[in-house]
Amino acid sequence: MDKKLIVLDQKASDNAYLHKDFHGALCYAIKYLVDQFGHAATESYLKQVGRTVFAPLAERIKTSGLSALETHFRDVFEKENGNFTVAYEDGQLVFRIEKCPAIAHLKQSNQLFTERFCESTVIVNAAICQLAGIRCSCEYQPGQGKCIQKFWKETK
Numbered sequence: 001m002d003k004k005l006i007v008l009d010q011k012a013s014d015n016a017y018l019h020k021d022f023h024g025a026l027c028y029a030i031k032y033l034v035d036q037f038g039h040a041a042t043e044s045y046l047k048q049v050g051r052t053v054f055a056p057l058a059e060r061i062k063t064s065g066l067s068a069l070e071t072h073f074r075d076v077f078e079k080e081n082g083n084f085t086v087a088y089e090d091g092q093l094v095f096r097i098e099k100c101p102a103i104a105h106l107k108q109s110n111q112l113f114t115e116r117f118c119e120s121t122v123i124v125n126a127a128i129c130q131l132a133g134i135r136c137s138c139e140y141q142p143g144q145g146k147c148i149q150k151f152w153k154e155t156k
Contacts, residue, residue: 023102024111050127058131066093092152103145
């Protein structure tokens with residue numbers, strides 16, 4: 001039997017934005033890490049992700065301020081069709097999420113959802129902010145798909 005080799009020449013930009021599917025993989029990864037290594041090791045891993053993967057974002061925040069973070073969030077949430085508002089209130093960048101595209105996608109596609117999924121955002125954001133020299137907070141109820149994230153420059 002002759003096998004025919006087919007070569008596909010494609011770039012990521014040729015395809016639809018697929019980051020939403022990453023969220024399902026992240027839920028499984030978090031569950032695996034917690035089950036195998038515990039909460040503390042999972043938190044340590046997520047902090048490392050924040051410090052390494054998002055180091056360029058932290059550098060942009062250092063040089064451009066909170067507007068770099070605003071640009072990052074707008075880009076991600078617009079690509080994923082999230083329902084959100086961004087405002088500056090009392091020197092803080094306030095990001096209100098009314099419909100989290102990650103949680104909506106997980107629920108719509110019947111994928112695993114772990115209660116620690118939202119916490120992963122809190123931990124990663126805190127690591128990014130620590131690197132950038134800013135502070136953050138996040139008010140949320142796990143799985144509700146809504147939160148209020150606040151970011152501000154640290155004052156001495």
